[in-house]
Amino acid sequence: MASGLAVIAYDDAAASEHIRHEENGMKAPLTLNERFISGALRLANQPTLLNRIRAQARLDALKLSWHSQIEQFEQLVLNQNPKARCYGTHKATNKASNKQSVPLL
Numbered sequence: 335m336a337s338g339l340a341v342i343a344y345d346d347a348a349a350s351e352h353i354r355h356e357e358n359g360m361k362a363p364l365t366l367n368e369r370f371i372s373g374a375l376r377l378a379n380q381p382t383l384l385n386r387i388r389a390q391a392r393l394d395a396l397k398l399s400w401h402s403q404i405e406q407f408e409q410l411v412l413n414q415n416p417k418a419r420c421y422g423t424h425k426a427t428n429k430a431s432n433k434q435s436v437p438l439l
Contacts, residue, residue: 335359336395340387342373352398356383358390 335341335352341359343349353359360373377384 335391338388338392340377340384341391342370342377344370352394356387358387358394360387 335358341349341353343353343359343361344364345353345361346364349359349361353361355361360377362369362373377387
């Protein structure tokens with residue numbers, strides 16, 4: 335995306351998070367190979383769509399940075415329901431440093 339290339343990917347992992355179908359890339363459901371191939375063929379056969387997606391992909395990728403990704407992750411963790419943050423009811427102790435930690439998720 336950062337190179338201005340049109341991306342076709344399965345709707346999973348980072349692609350699921352960053353690609354908006356037919357806006358900055360093409361996505362296909364994880365189990366549907368036919369949709370993946372169909373998306374690739376559409377890009378190959380529709381230069382206007384291809385160029386629009388390439389331009390938007392580049393713009394969107396330029397907005398991403400490590401700093402913004404860390405902030406987004408922190409917000410996800412900090413804004414969770416407190417019950418969802420704690421896995422179990424006991425605190426683990428790190429014997430080497432005698433510090434306590436509470437497992438997240």
